[in-house]
Amino acid sequence: MASRRRSKVRTTFDMASILWNSAVQERATELHGDSWDVVFDDSITQHNTAPGWYHYISGSFAGFTCSLCRRSWASKRVQVIFHFYLNSASNQGTIKVRRFKQKCKRCTGARMEDPNFSVENIDVLVERLVTKIRVRCYEEYLGESNRPSRFSGRMNGPHETLHCEACQNGVCSQAT
Numbered sequence: 001m002a003s004r005r006r007s008k009v010r011t012t013f014d015m016a017s018i019l020w021n022s023a024v025q026e027r028a029t030e031l032h033g034d035s036w037d038v039v040f041d042d043s044i045t046q047h048n049t050a051p052g053w054y055h056y057i058s059g060s061f062a063g064f065t066c067s068l069c070r071r072s073w074a075s076k077r078v079q080v081i082f083h084f085y086l087n088s089a090s091n092q093g094t095i096k097v098r099r100f101k102q103k104c105k106r107c108t109g110a111r112m113e114d115p116n117f118s119v120e121n122i123d124v125l126v127e128r129l130v131t132k133i134r135v136r137c138y139e140e141y142l143g144e145s146n147r148p149s150r151f152s153g154r155m156n157g158p159h160e161t162l163h164c165e166a167c168q169n170g171v172c173s174q175a176t
């Protein structure tokens with residue numbers, strides 16, 4: 001029972017990693033054929049970009065599930081911070097991704113849960129990010145044309161600042 005639960009968590013994590021990586025691989029041509037890897041990193045902020053790296057904050061619709069009561073909710077404003085860097089000598093790029101968590105408002109002692117983005121909204125975010133990478137790392141001149149996120153389901157009430165990790169980090173108001 002315990003081992004089954006553990007492997008389920010690992011599968012979920014791997015699945016998100018696979019989805020984000022494949023969304024980036026699909027845009028390899030736009031990234032000049034260079035190899036770009038996506039890694040999740042919950043330690044990055046809008047202030048701690050390493051030398052030579054760039055950052056970008058965006059957000060999209062995502063769902064959450066409370067691991068205590070199994071309740072699900074949706075949020076149309078789930079922020080994501082990206083740090084990205086191109087090693088032009090080896091044609092190897094790295095993208096660090098931090099997906100801001102939210103916690104259940106019904107459970108006492110609720111834990112911060114990772115958001116679940118749909119494949120379509122991952123692609124929306126990756127499309128915006130790749131535009132930034134092309135401008136910053138490949139010095140292309142591109143216009144701004146953000147494709148909007150796709151919403152599904154019903155929003156329940158206003159954005160819950162107290163239960164949103166991004167709000168607590170001052171990130172929610174900064175996304176573009």
Ligand SMILES: [Zn+2]
Nearest residue numbers: 066069104107
């Ligand atoms: Zn709960």
Ligand SMILES: [Zn+2]
Nearest residue numbers: 164166167172
């Ligand atoms: Zn927020």
